Amino acid sequence: MSSLRKTILTVVLLALAVLPLAGCGDTNSQSTFDANSGAHPADWLPLGHTVAAEDHLETCTECHGGDLAGGISKVPCAQCHLGNNEAVHPLQWGSYAYALHANYVKLNGTASCAEAACHGTALEGVPGSGPSCTACHLGGPTSKHPQLWDTNITLHMGYVAQNGTAACQNALCHGAALQGVFLSGPSCNACHQF
Ligand code: HEC
Ligand code: HEC
Ligand code: HEC
Ligand code: HEC
Structure with missing residues (x-):
């Protein structure tokens, strides 16, 4: 047999061996689940x-x-x-997850967020999945502001003096220009004249 023929035969045989395994490609459950290891x-x-x-x-x-x-x-x-x-997430959240998750957490606790695949077992966030709660919250996972503010909101004076308004300027919190956000933080100008 010429070496070209040998090569062609090898290619054909390989193709025949591989095809039945691949089945219908991506839609085959074999490609997403390994029966030998019993896992995805x-x-x-x-x-x-x-x-x-x-x-x-x-x-x-x-x-x-x-x-x-x-x-x-x-x-x-x-x-x-x-x-x-x-x-x-609950369907009602729609595109207002930033606002509507608060009430969900108050009613259900953080247990259903603290999943290894979701926001992490310690709510520390998961790469490629849910963010850490403290990516947005300043006072721990369930408190958007430093906790002391709960009893004395004027404490935000000192915070802003120290950190500047940049820490409040967030599209989901008080708005990128501190103009306030629908269903979230008010405009600073609701009380101030900045
Ligand atoms: C051939 C059977 C089989 C098919 C098909 C299958 N699964 Fe699974 N799946 C399992 C078994 C068994 C487990 C539990 C063992 C494990 O976690 O791997 C599981 C677990 C999972 C888990 C949890 C994994 C974890 O680590 O907690 C997810 C998510 C999942 N499957 C999603 C899917 C999706 C989405 C599809 C379709 C695209 C699918 N599975 C198709 C058998 C299958
Ligand atoms: C072990 C937990 C777990 C299980 C079980 C699981 N998922 Fe998911 N799924 C997730 C997480 C976490 C995300 C969000 C990932 C992200 O933020 O992009 C997700 C996202 C999705 C999405 C994208 C839509 C969305 O709202 O982000 C689809 C579709 C999906 N899963 C289908 C399934 C199906 C179908 C099954 C069952 C066969 C399944 N999942 C089981 C954890 C799970
Ligand atoms: C992308 C930003 C963002 C992330 C991530 C986030 N939150 Fe929030 N959270 C907010 C905003 C904005 C509010 C204020 C909404 C409002 O005024 O009702 C809030 C409010 C809350 C409240 C009400 C308490 C308070 O101080 O008003 C709870 C409870 C809460 N979040 C829990 C969580 C938990 C638990 C996680 C993580 C699983 C989380 N949040 C992740 C933006 C976020
Ligand atoms: C609900 C009303 C209210 C809102 C909304 C509000 N503040 Fe205040 N702010 C106050 C009060 C009350 C004081 C205390 C005034 C005093 O004791 O002199 C204060 C004081 C301040 C001070 C120090 C005094 C000053 O005027 O310079 C700063 C800085 C400040 N706030 C920044 C902000 C920023 C930034 C925002 C928006 C993210 C904001 N505040 C939103 C009520 C508010």
Whole structure:
């Protein structure tokens, strides 16, 4: 056999060997779940499963159940998702998560946010997933302002003197130009003449 023929034969044989394994490509559950290890790939949370579910939600039902309530995997999507099987936050939050999460946390506590895949077990945040609560909060996970302000709001004087207004100038807090934010912090000019 000429070496060119050998090469062609090898390529054909390789293709035949690989094709049946690959099946229908991305939609094949083999590519998202390894039966030998009994687990999803290492990068499954949060990004891997998000992309897979957005592209091929139908492939999840085989193991997570037709209603995605667990099935033979015994892992319901709602174990982590608060809205429905696909939405991580309650549906009512819509695009006002920054404002409406406060009441949710007051009613339910932080337990449902403190998930290893969501905001971290100590609410420290998770790369590629939910931010740390203190990325926005100044007084710990459940207090937007330093806690002492709860009893004496005029303490913001000293804080602003020390940190400047930059620390209040945030699109979700008092607005990028301190003009206030719908359902969140008031404009500073509600009380001041800056
Ligand atoms: C062949 C069966 C099978 C298929 C198909 C499958 N899963 Fe799973 N899944 C499991 C099993 C079993 C577990 C529990 C073991 C584990 O965590 O890997 C699990 C766990 C998970 C977890 C939790 C992982 C963790 O580390 O806590 C997520 C998220 C998940 N699956 C999402 C999905 C999504 C989204 C799809 C569809 C794109 C899907 N799965 C398809 C069997 C499957
Ligand atoms: C172990 C916790 C966990 C489980 C179980 C889980 N998810 Fe997720 N899922 C997350 C997290 C965390 C995010 C947000 C990632 C981010 O911020 O980009 C997410 C995001 C998503 C998104 C993107 C939409 C959104 O609101 O961000 C889809 C779609 C999704 N998951 C589908 C599923 C499906 C379908 C299942 C069940 C088969 C499932 N997930 C099970 C943790 C989980
Ligand atoms: C992206 C910024 C941001 C992140 C991240 C964030 N919050 Fe908030 N949070 C806010 C804003 C803005 C308010 C004020 C909304 C209002 O005025 O009702 C707030 C208010 C609150 C309140 C009401 C208490 C108070 O001082 O008014 C609680 C409780 C709360 N958040 C809990 C949490 C928890 C728990 C986390 C983390 C899982 C978190 N927040 C992450 C922006 C954020
Ligand atoms: C609900 C009313 C109210 C809002 C809204 C408010 N403040 Fe104040 N602020 C006060 C009061 C009351 C004082 C104390 C005045 C005094 O004791 O002299 C004060 C004092 C100050 C002082 C020191 C005195 C001065 O006028 O220079 C600064 C600086 C300040 N606030 C900054 C801000 C900034 C920045 C914002 C917006 C992020 C803001 N405040 C929003 C009520 C408010």
